[in-house]
Amino acid sequence: MIAIESALDPILGRHRRDPTALLQILRDTQEIFGWISPEVRAAVASALEIAPTRIDSLTRFYAHLYDAPRGKYRILFSDNITDRMAGSVALMELMLKKLKLERGKLSADGLVSVDFTSCTGMCDQGPALLVNNLPATRLTAWRIDEICGLIRARTPLDQWPEEFFRVEDHIRRADLLLGAAERPGEAIRAALALGAQGFLDELKKSNLRGRGGAGFPTALKWRSCRDAPGERRFVVCNADEGEPGTFKDRVLLQSFSQSLFEGMALAGLVTGAQKGFLYLRGEYSYLRAPLEATLQKMRRESLLGRNIAGAKNFDFDIEIHMGAGAYVCGEETALIESLEGKPGRPRIRPPFPVTHGYLGFPTVVNNVETLCNAAAIAVVGGDAYARRGTTRSTGTKILSVSGDCERPGLYEYPFGVTVAQVLEDCGAPDVGAVQIGGAAGNCLIPEEFGRRIAFEDQPTAGAFMVFANRRDPIEAARNFAHFFAHESCGFCTPCRVGTSLVAGMIDKIAAGHGAQYEFLDLKRLHDILRASSHCGLGQAAMLALGDMMQKFKPAFERRLITKDFEPDFDLDAALARARELAGRDDAAAHLGEDI
Amino acid sequence: MSEGGGSFTLDGQVIAFAPGQTILTAATAAGVYIPHLCAHPDFPPHGSCKLCAVTVNGRDGSACTIEAAPGQEVRSDTPELHEIRRVLLQMLFVEGNHFCPGCEKSGRCKLQALAYDLEMLSPHFVQFFPHREIDASHPEFFLDFNRCIMCELCVRASRDVDGKNIFALAGRGRESHIIVNSPSGRLGDTDFAATDKAAEVCPVGAILRKEVGFATPIGARLYDQAPISQVDLQVDLPGREK
Numbered sequence: 031m032i033a034i035e036s037a038l039d040p041i042l043g044r045h046r047r048d049p050t051a052l053l054q055i056l057r058d059t060q061e062i063f064g065w066i067s068p069e070v071r072a073a074v075a076s077a078l079e080i081a082p083t084r085i086d087s088l089t090r091f092y093a094h095l096y097d098a099p100r101g102k103y104r105i106l107f108s109d110n111i112t113d114r115m116a117g118s119v120a121l122m123e124l125m126l127k128k129l130k131l132e133r134g135k136l137s138a139d140g141l142v143s144v145d146f147t148s149c150t151g152m153c154d155q156g157p158a159l160l161v162n163n164l165p166a167t168r169l170t171a172w173r174i175d176e177i178c179g180l181i182r183a184r185t186p187l188d189q190w191p192e193e194f195f196r197v198e199d200h201i202r203r204a205d206l207l208l209g210a211a212e213r214p215g216e217a218i219r220a221a222l223a224l225g226a227q228g229f230l231d232e233l234k235k236s237n238l239r240g241r242g243g244a245g246f247p248t249a250l251k252w253r254s255c256r257d258a259p260g261e262r263r264f265v266v267c268n269a270d271e272g273e274p275g276t277f278k279d280r281v282l283l284q285s286f287s288q289s290l291f292e293g294m295a296l297a298g299l300v301t302g303a304q305k306g307f308l309y310l311r312g313e314y315s316y317l318r319a320p321l322e323a324t325l326q327k328m329r330r331e332s333l334l335g336r337n338i339a340g341a342k343n344f345d346f347d348i349e350i351h352m353g354a355g356a357y358v359c360g361e362e363t364a365l366i367e368s369l370e371g372k373p374g375r376p377r378i379r380p381p382f383p384v385t386h387g388y389l390g391f392p393t394v395v396n397n398v399e400t401l402c403n404a405a406a407i408a409v410v411g412g413d414a415y416a417r418r419g420t421t422r423s424t425g426t427k428i429l430s431v432s433g434d435c436e437r438p439g440l441y442e443y444p445f446g447v448t449v450a451q452v453l454e455d456c457g458a459p460d461v462g463a464v465q466i467g468g469a470a471g472n473c474l475i476p477e478e479f480g481r482r483i484a485f486e487d488q489p490t491a492g493a494f495m496v497f498a499n500r501r502d503p504i505e506a507a508r509n510f511a512h513f514f515a516h517e518s519c520g521f522c523t524p525c526r527v528g529t530s531l532v533a534g535m536i537d538k539i540a541a542g543h544g545a546q547y548e549f550l551d552l553k554r555l556h557d558i559l560r561a562s563s564h565c566g567l568g569q570a571a572m573l574a575l576g577d578m579m580q581k582f583k584p585a586f587e588r589r590l591i592t593k594d595f596e597p598d599f600d601l602d603a604a605l606a607r608a609r610e611l612a613g614r615d616d617a618a619a620h621l622g623e624d625i
Numbered sequence: 626m627s628e629g630g631g632s633f634t635l636d637g638q639v640i641a642f643a644p645g646q647t648i649l650t651a652a653t654a655a656g657v658y659i660p661h662l663c664a665h666p667d668f669p670p671h672g673s674c675k676l677c678a679v680t681v682n683g684r685d686g687s688a689c690t691i692e693a694a695p696g697q698e699v700r701s702d703t704p705e706l707h708e709i710r711r712v713l714l715q716m717l718f719v720e721g722n723h724f725c726p727g728c729e730k731s732g733r734c735k736l737q738a739l740a741y742d743l744e745m746l747s748p749h750f751v752q753f754f755p756h757r758e759i760d761a762s763h764p765e766f767f768l769d770f771n772r773c774i775m776c777e778l779c780v781r782a783s784r785d786v787d788g789k790n791i792f793a794l795a796g797r798g799r800e801s802h803i804i805v806n807s808p809s810g811r812l813g814d815t816d817f818a819a820t821d822k823a824a825e826v827c828p829v830g831a832i833l834r835k836e837v838g839f840a841t842p843i844g845a846r847l848y849d850q851a852p853i854s855q856v857d858l859q860v861d862l863p864g865r866e867k
Contacts, residue, residue: 083793083806090795356797373797378672378690520775520794520801522673527716530799531750551750558712561685562675598751 052371065096091373093355103142106160110149110274111509118157128178149274153432163315200439205426217292217405235412237424242397243491254384256301258392263303266395270311272357273468275493278428279398287324293401298346306348357517362395376565419445423484433496450479468493469510470570473577503582514571525568631695642693649688658854663776664689718748722771730830732846738853762813778826786822
C-alpha cells in the first residue's frame with residue numbers, strides 16, 4: 031500500500047495546489063492508486079481545502095474516473111458502430127467468457143474489469159479497446175486470447191508486445207496539411223515577418239472557417255478575442271475528438287503536432303494571449319508523452335516560451351490538460367468548465383468564450399485542424415490558401431473514413447469534393463448509406479452522393495462512416511441513441527431524459543415490440559430535443575436518427591408491429607427475480623405467449 | 626446591448642424592460658406569466674429545466690437566459706411551445722418517482738401545478754422508476770430524492786446565499802443526482818437549518834419539513850386556489866415573499 035500523502039504531494043505540487051486543476055489532480059492520482067478511494071478523496075479534499083462533494087461531482091461525471099476499484103487491468107472496448115461492424119461485440123463476449131467475468135464487474139481477485147466505452151477514435155483500425163488508457167487496435171479472436179493470457183499471468187503492460195498498441199496514421203490522400211514536410215518554426219517566422227496585424231489580415235483573406243463543424247470565421251474569432259476587454263487572454267485547442275467516427279485530430283496530434291503548436295502560438299501572437307491549453311481527450315493519453323516532447327523541443331528551439339523566435343514581448347507557452355471520458359467536453363464552454371476543474375456542463379451562451387472564457391477571460395477555442403490550417407496559411411499566404419476549395423469553403427478538409435470500405439483512413443481534399451468521389455477513392459462499391467459528421471451528423475443515401483463536402487452543402491467535422499447495403503440502419507440508430515444517452519451531461523431536461531427515452535424506444539423497435547406509436551413519438555422527440563436542448567449535444571442527438579427514419583422508413587416499418595401499442599411492461603421478465611429465488615428456469619416457470 | 630432598456634413584444638403585447646432584465650423577468654414584472662421551474666427571482670439565470678421555452682425572432686431559446694433587447698419578437702403562448710412544455714413535464718414526471726396523492730408538497734408543488742395548468746393528462750412515457758434514497762437523518766427536514774427535478778435551486782441557495790455549500794449535483798445524464806456535503810453524505814451531519822434559504826427554495830417535494838405535515842389541508846393550498854400562472858406572478862416578483 032502506497033502512503034497516500036507521500037504519493038499525493040508531488041502531484042499537488044505539480045498543480046500548485048490549485049483547485050481549478052482538480053480534474054488533472056484526480057487523473058494523476060488515479061494513475062497511482064487505480065481509483066479514487068474514500069481515503070484518497072478525503073486527502074485531496076483536505077489538501078486543496080475544498081468540499082469532498084466537489085470530488086464526487088467529478089468522479090461521478092467523467093467516465094474514466096472511478097470511485098470504486100476497477101482492477102489492475104481496466105479493459106474498455108470501443109463501442110462505435112464501426113467497431114461493432116468489425117465484430118467488437120463477439121470479441122468482448124469472448125473475453126468475458128475467457129476471464130469468467132460479467133461486463134462492468136470487477137473480477138473477484140480484483141485483477142480485471144471489462145466494459146464498453148464510447149468511440150476511442152480508432153475506427154480505421156478497429157475493433158479497438160483501451161487497457162488502462164492504452165489503445166489496442168485491430169483486435170481478433172487470437173489477439174483477445176493473447177491479451178487474456180497476459181492478464182492472467184499479470185504481465186505488466188510495458189511488457190506486452192508493442193505490436194498490440196501500434197496506431198497507424200493511414201494517410202490515404204494528402205494535400206496542404208497532410209502533405210506538408212515538417213519545417214520547425216517556418217509558420218511562426220513567416221507570421222512574425224508579417225506582424226500580428228499583417229498575419230491577421232492574411233488569415234482574413236484566407237477565409238479560414240472553424241473545422242469543428244460550425245464553420246465560424248477564424249480571423250473574426252481571433253480579432254474578437256483580441257479586442258475584448260480583459261487582463262489576460264487564453265488560447266485553447268480543442269483536442270477532445272469524441273465524435274464517433276472521427277480520428278483525424280489523432281493523426282494531426284501524432285504526426286503534425288509541431289504545426290498545431292505553431293498554430294496555437296500564432297493565435298497567441300494575434301490575440302495577445304500568453305498561455306495556451308491543449309485539451310486532450312483521455313482516450314488519447316498515449317499521445318501525451320510525445321506531445322510533451324514536442325513542446326520541450328520547441329521551447330529549446332525558442333519556438334515557445336519568452337521572446338519567441340527572437341521577437342521581443344512575444345511570450346507564449348502551452349500546457350496539456352487531459353480529459354477523462356466525456357464527449358460533451360467537445361462543446362467549447364463545457365470544455366472550458368472542464369479546464370477549470372469542474373464537470374463539463376455547457377454554459378449559457380452568450381456570453382461567448384471570446385469575451386468570457388477560461389476563468390472569465392477572453393479565450394479563443396479552436397479545433398486541432400483549424401489551428402494546423404492557420405499555421406499553413408502563415409506559410410502559403412491567405413490568397414494562395416483561398417484558391418483551394420470553394421468560394422465559401424476555402425482550403426482543405428480532412429475526412430476520417432471508416433466502415434465498409436477497402437482503404438479506411440484519412441483523406442484530405444479541397445472543399446467541394448463529392449461524397450461519390452470519396453467513396454470511389456476509399457474503395458466502397460456497394461454502399462447503402464454514409465454517415466457524415468459522426469453520430470451527431472447526417473445520414474446520406476445513394477441519391478445524395480452527389481452532395482459536396484462544404485459548409486454551404488454538406489458540412490462536417492470530418493467523420494465519414496460507410497455502411498454497405500447489407501447493414502441494418504436500425505443497428506446504427508441504436509448505437510447512436512445509446513451513445514447520446516450515455517454522454518448527455520444531464521443538465522437540461524430534454525437531453526437528460528429525452529436521450530434515454532429515445533434509446534428505450536429504439537431498443538423496443540429493434541426487439542420487435544415497437545409500433546407506429548413509438549415511431550411517431552420518436553419524430554415528436556426529434557423536434558423537441560432540437561428546439562429545447564441547452565447545447566449542441568441535445569440539439570443534434572436525434573439528427574441522424576431523424577434522417578434514418580425518413581430515408582429508411584421501410585426498414586423501420588418492417589420492424590414495427592401492426593398492433594396499435596404493446597406495453598413496455600414484460601410480465602415474464604418481471605418474474606425473473608422470483609424464478610431466481612426458486613432456483614427454476616424451466617419452461618413451466620415462464621409465462622407463455624397466451625398470457 | 627440593452628443599456629438603456631426599451632421594449633419587446635411578447636405574443637404581440639408590448640413589454641417594457643429595464644437594463645439587465647431577461648425576457649422572463651421583464652415579462653413577470655409586466656404581469657405576463659411564462660412557465661418555469663428552475664428560474665427563481667433571487668438567483669441568476671440557470672436554464673436547465675427548459676420549461677420557459679420561447680422563440681425569439683423565430684429562433685428557439687429559453688426566456689430565463691436570454692437578455693431582453695429592444696425590438697425582439699417573442700412568442701410564448703403558442704400551441705407548439707405548450708406542447709414542448711407538456712413533454713418536458715412528462716419527462717420530469719417519468720424520470721423521478723412522483724406520487725402526488727401521497728406527497729406533502731401537493732398543492733404547493735410547482736411541478737404539479739404546471740402539469741395542471743398546461744393540461745398534462747398523463748406521464749405518457751415509460752416510467753424510469755429509479756431507485757433513490759430518502760435521507761431522514763436531519764431532525765427537522767428530510768430529503769426525498771425521488772421527487773428531485775435537478776433544478777439545483779438548493780445547490781445555488783446553500784452555496785450563494787447560505788454560504789454552506791451543503792448540496793452538489795453529481796453524476797451525468799439520467800444518473801444525475803444531488804449529493805450532500807458531509808462525511809457521511811447525510812443531511813443530519815451538516816449544519817443545514819430551517820432558516821436556510823436552501824430550506825425553502827425546493828419547487829417540488831424533495832426537501833420537506835418534518836412534523837408539520839398537512840397543517841394546511843389539501844384543497845386550501847397555494848396552487849389549489851388559483852393556477853400557478855396567476856399565483857406565481859405575485860410570488861415571483863423580486864423581494865416579495867409568499
